[in-house]
Amino acid sequence: MTARDEVLRRVREALGGSRGARPPVPRGYARRLPEAEAATRADVLALFTERVADNRAAVRHVGADELGTAVAAALWGREAKQIVVPADLPYGWLAELDGVRALADTPALDADALAAADGAVTGCAVAIAQTGTVVLDGGRAQGRRALTLVPGYHLCVVHADQIVGTVPEAVSRLDPARPLTWISGPSATHGIELRRVEGVHGPLQLEILVVED
Template identity: 85%
Template structure:
């Protein structure tokens, strides 16, 4: 059999052969966290916190009534003077800010303004405990991608009920037609020797506030 024939055979097999029936899709990946990983909801949150830290991002748990104070403390800790935020960011998240200028991305801020800002504050669409990942889809309190990819610091507020155990569980909550951005730690890369280093794209500092309602 020639290479061409082999390629065509594989294409036919992938399309379901001559009868047009699709091959079975393996479902082994679509599973929840095991009892060893997380037996309770509290364990899911603990696993998320552990994996976020392993990804070299900062993470703190806060009460719902303390989000504004926690956001302000995080920005003051970085000595931020100017931040950018989605136009629909909940007002209470910035209510405690003093001495920090918050620019709403409406109309859309130019790249120079984003780059000159000390960071961005957003919410998220979902999060994954097993991988320590947050997912943004441009929905409420998230804004467009440039808002979190250009500034050097990203402060992301994640509500506890947004944290799914596994990637398949998170995917089930998301709309695949939306622009999904999956973030597992700050921007990073590895050199030829496998040494981790700050990446050339995206924020080099990621901080996550887990809000326990």
């Protein structure tokens, strides 16, 4: 018997008859918000707005007929001259732009073009009230991941019916096979001398427009 065989024999003896058995994993976490927080749909929207602000992102509520003006106002407020957008972004979102050039990401823009842009405008797949998170999966009006990670400013349009209460609710709407990007405020890290540094792994500024259809 080799030393390896002896070690494995002792491990098997120590494990006894339960070796290979998988212990049960508790699944007692809440799948929905407590009733006190989710009494109405308005409460879910209010919680999302609060948590987005806690994450140091800007957030505004607009009506569906105001979206084009709101997008233009957000970009003008940041003095944007050139932005990048997914090829399938709805035309109406940019209909009010004046003096801002929108580059569609088709064919795929190179890194220099993305870095030179003043920002990116996208939609999202789902949003989470409990954490103030928006999730992109590369679907309609979202584009590829680089589109929202390279420019320094990301303007994300979230429709009210895309906002759910909790992470489990969001996961149930998502396809795990798709490229998921979870965004909770501007990109930040505390890894440098435990100080918060923003804009390291993604946009320095995040702004969310909640469309109450």
